[in-house]
Amino acid sequence: MRFRGKLVDVGCVANFTRVLNTIAKLTKTCTLHLSSDKLYFIVSDRAANGGVTIWCELVQNNFFDEYQMDGLSVEFNEIYLDIPPDSIARALKTAQSAKSVKIKLTKKHCPYLTLDVELASLLSHSRVVTHDIPVQVVPQQLWSDHKEPAVPDFDVSIYLPPFKTLKSVMDKMKNLTNFMVVQANQSGEMNLEIDTELVSVTTYFKDLGNPPWASVNWSQDRCHGRDPKAMAQAKVDTKKLLQFVAGQQINADKAVCNIVDKKLLHFILLHEDVTLQYFLPAVTM
Structure with a gap:
């Protein structure tokens, strides 16, 4: 070799x-x-x-x-x-x-x-x-x-806010709980939520946009017929999520989050020269 x-x-x-x-x-x-x-x-x-x-x-x-x-x-x-x-x-x-x-x-x-x-x-x-x-x-x-992992049959696909904004929000939440709920829908809305015995905090993002996956070969079957306002969500490890958000240096042209309800977050960073996928499984809600 x-x-x-x-x-x-x-x-x-x-x-x-x-x-x-x-x-x-x-x-x-x-x-x-x-x-x-x-x-x-x-x-x-x-x-x-x-x-x-x-x-x-x-x-x-x-x-x-x-x-x-x-x-x-x-x-x-x-x-x-x-x-x-x-x-x-x-x-x-x-x-x-x-x-x-x-x-x-x-x-x-x-x-x-x-x-x-x-x-x-x-x-x-x-x-x-x-x-x-x-x-x-x-x-x-x-x-x-x-081998390359299969793209999940997601419930919601949404563009992410700027990573700098996400990191700022998550930095404020990380010391409050070990787990964070990520919610999104097909109307361009995303929420980051923590809920403990002492405090409940939710950050709302709107007008993010949803990728037109119908134009590519990735499955959107579960999105068809779904209420555009209905939220899909996944509860994930806060540390692992922040590690992904804070570590990005690729300067992606597009950043996408696919959510398999209560099961998985699938992130895609698209750049002219690089594609990065990050699969983060949900914990039991």
Whole structure:
């Protein structure tokens, strides 16, 4: 197996760094799936992560000037690696003014992702800072554990308010309870609610808009015939929800929340170069 990629454009390096920073805020370990045309950052170990699932998809030619990948075999031309996203994000901090960043799979006494960061220099020769980050190769028999999760058959789909606004609201609520109820309907309304023995607080959002999913291939069967004012809701872990909201650095063009009533929140961040999905299961109400 071989992998080698090179980022040259400063904007591409910055975008790639923001993706890694976002993933690092959500999980300590994830799986990097390399294919000939895309990269995926995946968290699918549901038992170990409290039910949270993450699927982040990048089109490689939107980031890399050079990209070479030879997978396990001609038939299975893919590579799966368990990686520490925080370590890669820290290495990329040195690359914000770099002339180029090379990322390659190497093997010394164990597999590494090696980052060669070429820094600009006043001298005639460039300086290269090398970061060796230990990784683990995922055997082929476990690849099926890292497939793209199915889009849920949701009851409500709604655009999210700005993340800065959501974070401000949640920061005020987080110390009052461990759980928060997210409600929304097909009329562009969303509520964040906490209810304890001592206090009840609800924040209301209006005119958010609902995605026109009828124009794409995602199911909207459960939305048809539903009262547009009827609220779907999910009670979720406040810490995990705030972790997702506070950790975003992708600058998504659109951010969507799908709600499976009393079962699941499914968030989608859509960017020109990146798509990130975050699945947060509901707790018993």
